[in-house]
Amino acid sequence: MRNVLIIGSGISGMACAVRCAEHGIHVTLVSPFSSERSQSVMAAGGINAVLPELENGDSVACHIEDTLKGGACLGGRRAVTGLCEHGEEILRYLESIGTVFSVDKEGHPLRRAFGGQSHKRTYYCGASTGKQIVSALVMEARRYEAQGVIRRKLRSSFYSALIRDGVCYGAMLYDEAGGNIEAVYADALVVATGGQNALFGKTTGSTLCDGYVAGKLFMQGAELKNLEFIQYHPTALETAQKRILISEAGRGEGGRLFIDRNGERFYFMEDKYGPNGNLMTRDVISREIDALGGSAFLDISFLGKKLIDGRLPEIRDICSKYAGIDVNREPIPVQPSVHFFMGGLAVHLDHETNIRNLFAVGECASMYHGANRLGGNSLLAAVYSGRVAADTLAERNRTDSERPDFSRELESESAKLVRSSETESRFPVMYIRDMLAETMQKQLGIVRCKENLMQGLHDIDYYLSIAEHLNFDSSVMPYYNYSLTGILTLARATVKCALFRKESRGAHYRSDHPERDEKYRAATIISYDDGNFCLRLDEGGAYES
Amino acid sequence: MKVKILRQLSPDSSPYWEIFEYDGPLDNSVAGVLDYINYHDDISDVEGNATTRIGWECSCLQGMCGACAMVVNGKPVLACETFVRDFHGKDIEIRPLRKFPVVHDLMVDRSSIHENLKAANICIGEYRPSEDTDFEHQYTAAKCLKCGLCLEVCPNYVNGRSFYGAAFANDCYLVASRNQSKSRMIGEIYGRAFGRDCSKSLSCMDVCPVKIPTLSSIARLNRLK
Numbered sequence: 001m002r003n004v005l006i007i008g009s010g011i012s013g014m015a016c017a018v019r020c021a022e023h024g025i026h027v028t029l030v031s032p033f034s035s036e037r038s039q040s041v042m043a044a045g046g047i048n049a050v051l052p053e054l055e056n057g058d059s060v061a062c063h064i065e066d067t068l069k070g071g072a073c074l075g076g077r078r079a080v081t082g083l084c085e086h087g088e089e090i091l092r093y094l095e096s097i098g099t100v101f102s103v104d105k106e107g108h109p110l111r112r113a114f115g116g117q118s119h120k121r122t123y124y125c126g127a128s129t130g131k132q133i134v135s136a137l138v139m140e141a142r143r144y145e146a147q148g149v150i151r152r153k154l155r156s157s158f159y160s161a162l163i164r165d166g167v168c169y170g171a172m173l174y175d176e177a178g179g180n181i182e183a184v185y186a187d188a189l190v191v192a193t194g195g196q197n198a199l200f201g202k203t204t205g206s207t208l209c210d211g212y213v214a215g216k217l218f219m220q221g222a223e224l225k226n227l228e229f230i231q232y233h234p235t236a237l238e239t240a241q242k243r244i245l246i247s248e249a250g251r252g253e254g255g256r257l258f259i260d261r262n263g264e265r266f267y268f269m270e271d272k273y274g275p276n277g278n279l280m281t282r283d284v285i286s287r288e289i290d291a292l293g294g295s296a297f298l299d300i301s302f303l304g305k306k307l308i309d310g311r312l313p314e315i316r317d318i319c320s321k322y323a324g325i326d327v328n329r330e331p332i333p334v335q336p337s338v339h340f341f342m343g344g345l346a347v348h349l350d351h352e353t354n355i356r357n358l359f360a361v362g363e364c365a366s367m368y369h370g371a372n373r374l375g376g377n378s379l380l381a382a383v384y385s386g387r388v389a390a391d392t393l394a395e396r397n398r399t400d401s402e403r404p405d406f407s408r409e410l411e412s413e414s415a416k417l418v419r420s421s422e423t424e425s426r427f428p429v430m431y432i433r434d435m436l437a438e439t440m441q442k443q444l445g446i447v448r449c450k451e452n453l454m455q456g457l458h459d460i461d462y463y464l465s466i467a468e469h470l471n472f473d474s475s476v477m478p479y480y481n482y483s484l485t486g487i488l489t490l491a492r493a494t495v496k497c498a499l500f501r502k503e504s505r506g507a508h509y510r511s512d513h514p515e516r517d518e519k520y521r522a523a524t525i526i527s528y529d530d531g532n533f534c535l536r537l538d539e540g541g542a543y544e545s
Numbered sequence: 546m547k548v549k550i551l552r553q554l555s556p557d558s559s560p561y562w563e564i565f566e567y568d569g570p571l572d573n574s575v576a577g578v579l580d581y582i583n584y585h586d587d588i589s590d591v592e593g594n595a596t597t598r599i600g601w602e603c604s605c606l607q608g609m610c611g612a613c614a615m616v617v618n619g620k621p622v623l624a625c626e627t628f629v630r631d632f633h634g635k636d637i638e639i640r641p642l643r644k645f646p647v648v649h650d651l652m653v654d655r656s657s658i659h660e661n662l663k664a665a666n667i668c669i670g671e672y673r674p675s676e677d678t679d680f681e682h683q684y685t686a687a688k689c690l691k692c693g694l695c696l697e698v699c700p701n702y703v704n705g706r707s708f709y710g711a712a713f714a715n716d717c718y719l720v721a722s723r724n725q726s727k728s729r730m731i732g733e734i735y736g737r738a739f740g741r742d743c744s745k746s747l748s749c750m751d752v753c754p755v756k757i758p759t760l761s762s763i764a765r766l767n768r769l770k
Contacts, residue, residue, distance in 0.1 A: 034659060036691045037604040037612045048674070097671035098723040100684045126684055131609065134668070135687040139720070142659070143668040154656060155648075204605045240570055241577045242606045299611075318607065321626055428598075430584050475598040 001025055001393045005170050005186035007158045007213060010038030011130065011379065012362025013192030019192045021144035023394035030153045030173060032479070034045060035138050039194050039206035040382065043130025044247035044314065046122035047094075047383075048376035049087030058165030059120035060084050060408040065376060070116040070281050071342075073371020073521055074226065078543035079349055083368050083377070083384050090383050091123055100134040101125050102311075107168035112252040112311075116247035116281035122376035127247050127314035157479045158213050159413065161189055161358060164404040172406075172413060174479060179423060182419060183410045187398050188357040190389055191217070195341040195363045199491045201437025203338040204245040205238050206486060212483040214345055214364055215490030222353045223527045224490075225346035225366040225543060228498040229510045231373055232446050233339030234285035235298050235332075239322045243337035246298060248375040250315050250332075251278045253307060255300040257285070258331070259292050265299075268292060283507045285371045286336035289448040297331035310496060336446060340378060341499055342369045343497070346525055346543045351389040352354065359392070361385040366523070367544055371506020420481065423471040429480050432470070434465050436491055439463075448498055449512045452481070456495045482486040497524045500535045546629070547591060548578060550599060551640035553647045556654075560647070563663040564591040565659045567629075567637070575624040575639065576613050579651075600650035608754055611690025612699070615651050621752050642697045644659075644704065655693045657705040658712050664732045667716050675725040683722055685714045686762060688755040695751035695759070701742050708736040711749035711759045718762035721769060724741055732769030740767065 003545040004020050006013050009031040017027045031038070050060050063084040068075050091109070101109040102124055114122040125132035143151040159172040159181050170185040196211030197203040218224050222319055234257075235250065236243035251257070256279050268288060269277030271537050278285075289296045300308060300315065305328050312327075319325040319332055345353055345360035347367055352359050353472060361381045369377060443456030467484045503517035504510050522537040523544060538544070546567045553560040569581040582588065583598045590596050604610040606625045613624040617639050618632065629637070645653035696702045696710035702710040714735065721731040743763070750759050 033602065033612065034605065034656070034691065037602075039604070041609050042605050042607075048577075096672045098672050098719070100680060100687045100723075102684075103680060104715045128684075128688060132684070132687050135689070135719075139668040139716075142663050143666070143670060144670075145663050146666045152659075206610070208604045208605065240573050241580060244607050322607070361564075426583070434584070477600075 001187040001396055001398055003186050004188050004190060004393055006190045006192060008192035009035045010040035010194060011133055012382040014141050014359055014384040015383045016190055016390045019387045019390030021149040025393060027150045028153055029150055030156045032155060032157050033224055035134055039209050041131040041134050043379050044127045044377045045249045046124030046129050047379040049091040051088050051124055058121055062118050064116045067374055070374040071372055074370030074523060075368055076541060079544045083381060086384050087380060087410055094133055097136045097140045100132050106466055110164040112249060113279060114248055114252050115279045116374045123219055125313060127249050138271060139238055161220055162214055162406050163355055169403055176531050180416050188393055189358040189537055190361060191364055192362045193364045197243060198433060198487055200338040200440050202242050203245050204233055210487055211490045212486045215486035218488055218528050223346040223356055223525050224493055225343055225523050225525050227343035227494040228501050229342035229371045229506055230338060231282055231284055231340040231507050232286040233287055234336050235334040236337035239321055244318055244322060246315055246332055246334055250298055250300050253311055255298050257296050257298055259296050264383045286446050287509060289336055295335040296335045299331040300327055301329055316477055335542040340371055340373055348543055351385055359389045361389050420472040424474060429473045429484050436463055443500060446510050447509050448539050449510060453499045460488060460492045463539050495525050496533050497526055500524055531543055547636040552650050556646060556648060566697040571629050573629050575617050575627045576603055600652050600768050602652045611692030613694040614642060614694050621694040623754050624629060642693055644696050645693060658691050660711045661705055661713055662716055667720055669720050669723045671724055673724045673726050675722055685757050686719045689715050689757060694752045697710055698748040698752045700746050701744055713755050714739045715759060715762050718765055721726045728769050735766045
C-alpha cells in the first residue's frame, strides 16, 4: 500500500504511523490536537515484557498465561502469544528511539510488580511511562514528518468512513479551521482513537476520548466486540472535575488498601486473599471495594519518603495538589473509577475489522485483554497493535479496482451539516452527554442486573429520540453536535452487550447471574443492521483466536 | 466572585472582555470554573445578557497534557492546577496566551512549537547515550508538555520565527544526551535558535508545570560548542 490515513495520534496511532513510514508508506496522521494532549500521556505505571537476561524465573509463557487468566479466558491464545512474544522487541524498540526508562546503576531497566502477574515484569519510566513513550514517538514521527513521509493534520476530526460494498477507501473529516467536511482518500484507514470515556463522564482518562469513531463505524457496518467489559480501576482520587488515577505502582511498591472499621484499619484485601491481596486484578479489588461501600484508603506512607520521592513522585504530587494530602503522613482516600475499555471495534489478528482496509489499533480495538486487562499490558498492546497493522499494510497490495466516487455522499453530508448549523437551540448538546454519563454510571456500574440495564436502555433510547430532533447548538464546536448520535448508539450497544451476557466474568459482574457460565466462554459480537442491534457469541474465534 | 475573560470568537475577529459571576465551589480549579460557567446553567454575563459558551482546550484535567495553558491573573498557568482558593476571594481575570494566534477565546494555535522542532530536525533517531548520562534530567526534560507557558513568559520569545525558546532548548538537550553522535549538529542549531539570543532571565523555569531544569539543559548544551 502507498498511503494510509490514521485517525488519532496517541501511542498506537504514532506507533502505526512510524512503522508505516519505515516501510515507505505515506501517512496522513489526523487529530484535533497534538500528540501531547492524547490520553496516552496519562498512562502511568509501566509496560510489560519478559527480558531473558533479567528473567528471575519468569518467561514469555508465564506472561501469556497471566494475561489469559487475568482476562478470564476470553483473550485469544494466538493473539496473546503474539503480544507477549513481542514484549522484548517492543521494549528494545522503545529504548532505541530514546524513551527514558528508569534504570539501575548499571543502566538496566527497572521492573516493578503489577496486579494479577506471577512475576515482576512491568518496566517503567518513573510514574509517567506513557508520557515518556509519547515524547520518544513524537520525536521519531517528527523525523519522518521532516522527510515528508508522515503528514500531520491537526484541528481535524473524523466525520465518517468512506465505505462501499464492504471496502474502506478513506474518511470524511471535519476541518475546524474551514468549518467544512472534506473527503480524504487512502489505501487504508486506521483508527486509533482510544476508549469511550464520554459515555461515563468522570473517568480517569482524557475528555477527548469519546467513542464517537467506534459508534459511527458501527452504524456504518463495522462490528463491535466485548463492549460489556469495562475496567473499573480500584484506586482513583475523587476531585470536583474528574477521578484522578492513583497508579497501581503505589500497590506494586507495597502500598496497602484498608477501610476504617470501628476506628481500626481493616486490610480487607490481605484478610481475604493473603499477603499479596493488594495486587489482585483490578476487577476483583474494585468489586471488593464496591461491596464494602464504594470507597477505601490506600496507605503508602510506611514506604518511606525516599522510596516515595524516588519512585512515586507523581502520586505524591497529585495527592498534595488536588486533595491537600501528604502521602508521607496520611492514607489516600480512593474509590473505583471507569478506567479502560476492553471492548471496542472487533478486529482480526492483523487488526483489520470486518470491513476491508479498515483497521483499528490501541484501546479502540478489542483484542488481547479478554474480560479484564492486566496493568502494563495496555502500553504493550498500543505499540504492538500499531506495528502489527502497519506490517499488514506493508505486505498488502493496493486494491486494483477503481476507487468509487463519493462526491455525492460528500455533498449530501456537507449540506446536512450546513442545514443543521443554520438552526439554533438553547438546549445544549453537552447536557445530553451529561445525562448519558449519569445513566451509564448508575446502570452500568461495577455490579449490574437486568433491571438496571433495562432502565439504562430505556434512558438511552429517550436520549436518542431527542438527539434525532435536536437543533444545532452553535455555542459548542460542531463536532459535539454531529458526534452525539454516534456516541449514544455506542452506549446503547454497550448496554445491549451487558444484557446479552447472562453470567459474571472478569469486569462484567451480574448480580442476577453471579456465576461464570462456560456457555459464554467466547467474545460478544454486536452488529448494526439498519437500526437493529444483532448479538452473537464468537464461538469459532473468527476474530480473536 | 467575578470572572473576567478576554474573548475572541474567531482568529479574525476582535477580542473583547466579558465578565461572569461565579458562585460555584471554592475548591474548584480554574478549569472547573470554566466548566461551571459553561454548563451549570444557560450561559449569561454578569448583567444577565445571554452569551456564547467559552472556548477552551482540555484533555487530562490533571496537569499532564498542557492543553489548558492560559494566563490567569497575569500569570501563565495550567487552568487545571490553578485553584480558586488561592485567590482568597479576589476576582479572576483570564486571557489566552499572547504569544500564539488565538483560535477561539482561550484556545490558541501552538503548532509553531512542533513546526520549529521539525524544521530543525530535532529527533533522537538512534539511542547512543553519552557517558555522563543524567537520567533524572532526561526524564524531566522528556516530560515537556509543549504547553507554551515558557514561551509566554519569555522576554526573548516573540513569535517563534528566529528564537525558539525553552521548549526547543530542552528537546535539543534530550537529543544530544540520548544520541551523542548528534551533539555537533545540535550544538550548532541550538546556538542559532536559542543560545545566541537567550538573555537568561530564566522566567521559563518559574512557570514550567513539570519543573524542567532549563538552566541545566542550557549548561549542557553550551558545552557542546
